[in-house]
Amino acid sequence: AQKVTQAQTEISVVEKEDVTLDCVYETRDTTYYLFWYKQPPSGELVFLIRRNSFDEQNEISGRYSWNFQKSTSSFNFTITASQVVDSAVYFCALSDSNDYKLSFGAGTTVTVRA
């Protein structure tokens, strides 16, 4: 069975601080895919990144960066120099190559204060 754990329920920071969101996953599959989504107050899910299990390269996209460590089954997400617009709920998710169902973590609510 797949499982995604986001241990941080809420994080509150002041603008320009860095924020790191933790994600730990469990799966028995050797081929799987990891995702991060942002859910602003409007409710829609905004896709941020996908990683497959064979690609352990870290990635940077603007102020966002991701650290994939297969050895610790973690896929952490960092927002550098946070802004008020980054305030949202962030979900980590996992799917395998069998049924492609997405399993979501509980989500981390990020609040960035001006």
Place this chain on the structure above:
Amino acid sequence: GAVVSQHPSWVICKSGTSVKIECRSLDFQATTMFWYRQFPKQSLMLMATSNEGSKATYEQGVEKDKFLINHASLTLSTLTVTSAHPEDSSFYICSARDDRDPNYGYTFGSGTRLTVV
């Protein structure tokens, strides 16, 4: 990019009535779509997997007779909440998997906020 249109965005209905929610992939074909439910301050819970031309697969604990899913074409899936009750009030969100890239194409609709009074 891939776009999924979901409507209505919000709906208020009386207890005992039925509500239909549509999920449409606008620029790609989706043999498979997924329906999720999200209660306030909680995560997304998968309700069912919708497959074009065949019956939906429901997750454990989801009543198939209450949440009717129809995937009539490669671009449209509908979720009907039958005989709605206040406890069905929730945020329902669909996602469509792009047939061109099944490993990647999870595009989500903007969600439907259902309130049953």
